[in-house]
Amino acid sequence: MIGAIGAKLMTQRDEKPASGGKIFAHDVNLGFPLDRPDWANFFKEHGWRTAGYDDMGKLTAELQAHAAAAAFLPAANYFFVRNDPAYAGLASGLAMRTGDTTVSSVLVVPKTSAARSILDLKGARLGYINTYCTTSFFAPAILLSEHGVQFDGFFSTQPTGAWQGQIDAMLAGDVDATMVEEGIWQDKPANHASTKIIGKVDRLPGPLVVLARGVERDFASAFLARLLATKTAKPHQPFAGYAAYCADAVRDFFARCERAFPAVT
Numbered sequence: 450m451i452g453a454i455g456a457k458l459m460t461q462r463d464e465k466p467a468s469g470g471k472i473f474a475h476d477v478n479l480g481f482p483l484d485r486p487d488w489a490n491f492f493k494e495h496g497w498r499t500a501g502y503d504d505m506g507k508l509t510a511e512l513q514a515h516a517a518a519a520a521f522l523p524a525a526n527y528f529f530v531r532n533d534p535a536y537a538g539l540a541s542g543l544a545m546r547t548g549d550t551t552v553s554s555v556l557v558v559p560k561t562s563a564a565r566s567i568l569d570l571k572g573a574r575l576g577y578i579n580t581y582c583t584t585s586f587f588a589p590a591i592l593l594s595e596h597g598v599q600f601d602g603f604f605s606t607q608p609t610g611a612w613q614g615q616i617d618a619m620l621a622g623d624v625d626a627t628m629v630e631e632g633i634w635q636d637k638p639a640n641h642a643s644t645k646i647i648g649k650v651d652r653l654p655g656p657l658v659v660l661a662r663g664v665e666r667d668f669a670s671a672f673l674a675r676l677l678a679t680k681t682a683k684p685h686q687p688f689a690g691y692a693a694y695c696a697d698a699v700r701d702f703f704a705r706c707e708r709a710f711p712a713v714t
Contacts, residue, residue: 470498470516470518471495471496471497471498471518472497472498472499472500472516472517472518472519473492473497473498473499473500473517473518473519473520473521474499474500474501474502474508474511474512474517474519474520474521474522475499475500475501475502475520475521475522476501476502476503476505476508476521476522476523476526476656477501477502477503478503478611479521479522479523479542479656479686479688480686480688481521482679483499483501487675488675488679491671491672491675495668495671497518497519500517504579505522505523505525505526505579505580505581505582506580506581508520508522508526509522509526509529509530509581512526512527512529512530512533512536512659513529513530513533515535515661517661518660518661518663518664519539519658519659519660519661519664519672520658520659521542521656521657521658522656522657522659523581523582523583523656523657524583524653524654524655524656524657524699524702525581525582525583525586525587525706526581527657527659527699528587528702528703528706528713529713531703534662535661535662535663536659536660536661536662537659537660537662538657538658538659538660538694538696538699539657539658539659539660539669539672539673539676539694540657540658540673540676540677540691540692540693540694541654541655541656541657541658541691541692541693541694541695541698542655542656542657542658542688542690542691543655543688543689543690543691543692544630544632544655544687544688545632545686545687545688545689546632546635546636546687547632548690549655550654550655550692550695550698551651551652551653551654551655551695551698552584552630552631552632552653552655552687553630553631553649553650553651553652553653554583554584554585554588554628554629554630554631554649554650554653555628555629555631555634555646555648555649556588556589556592556626556627556628556646556647556648556649557616557619557626557627557628557629557634557640557644557645557646557647558570558619558625558626558644558645558647559619559620559643559644559645560642560643560644560645562625562626562645562647564626564647565647566596566647566648567589567592567593567596567647567648568596568598569647570603570604570625570626571603572603572604572605573604573605573625573626574604574605574606574607574623574624574625574626575589575604575605575606575607575624575625575626575627575628576607576608576609576615576618576619576623576624576626576627577589577606577607577608577609577615577627577628578608578609578610578611578612578615579608583653583654583702584628584629584630584653585615585627585628585629586606587653587706587709588628588650588653589604589628590706590709590710591650591705591706591708591709592628592648592649592650593709594705594708594709600709600710607623607624609623609624609627612629612630612633612687613633613636613637615627615629616629616633616634616637616640616644619644620643620644628648628650630687631649632687633687634646652698652701652702653702654695654698654699654702655688656688657694657699658672658676658691658694660672676691677691677692677693679691
């Protein structure tokens with residue numbers, strides 16, 4: 450399992466979900482706008498509680514145990530319950546820069562690096578956010594699989610700060626390369642001057658909202674309507690707003706993940 454490669458134990462920041470309860474679990478790093486009174490009141494009025502996670506291994510485990518009835522999470526987390534009929538996709542997060550439900554992840558190295566493709570990085574130190582990250586951990590595995598190379602054992606993997614923190618860690622010499630959401634790389638002119646792109650993976654789904662199939666239809670309809678009407682995000686978030694669930698992109702992503710991680714069932 451991917452979670453065995455450097456995954457940490459979970460830290461919950463809200464309420465601990467009870468099995469079978471009306472729990473909305475969310476990745477705290479993605480900035481779901483629960484600080485807005487309208488969203489806080491929405492869940493309260495429907496008798497739901499919220500649970501925030503900064504460890505994606507535990508968030509995945511909660512879904513596998515059916516302990517949460519809804520979740521906002523990276524697409525890579527949903528990969529681990531892709532064959533579970535208990536859940537279905539409800540909505541997709543939109544990329545702040547493009548307004549699209551999918552993003553690209555770019556493989557970057559320092560401008561001074563001699564590497565010209567991912568194949569030149571055998572044994573290199575790869576910086577990533579966590580082992581459930583779509584753009585920094587799954588993306589390099591997908592890119593390698595497109596070259597017919599297995600991810601396991603190719604890199605020396607090392608966790609870093611998220612997003613711009615990945616690039617900063619690389620420029621500080623802590624890692625040799627990293628894959629990061631393209632919009633993050635584009636946002637800072639210094640990135641263009643000090644790094645170069647040597648690989649890219651397109652059509653990666655942004656974060657997803659998934660819902661248990663047994664949830665009441667009235668709640669599901671109201672939840673989706675409110676998601677589609679939300680266009681804001683917390684500061685410094687790469688995603689803002691929601692659209693209908695991008696089922697085709699998610700299916701394609703899962704197929705690529707299965708080729709990259711054939712041992713994950």
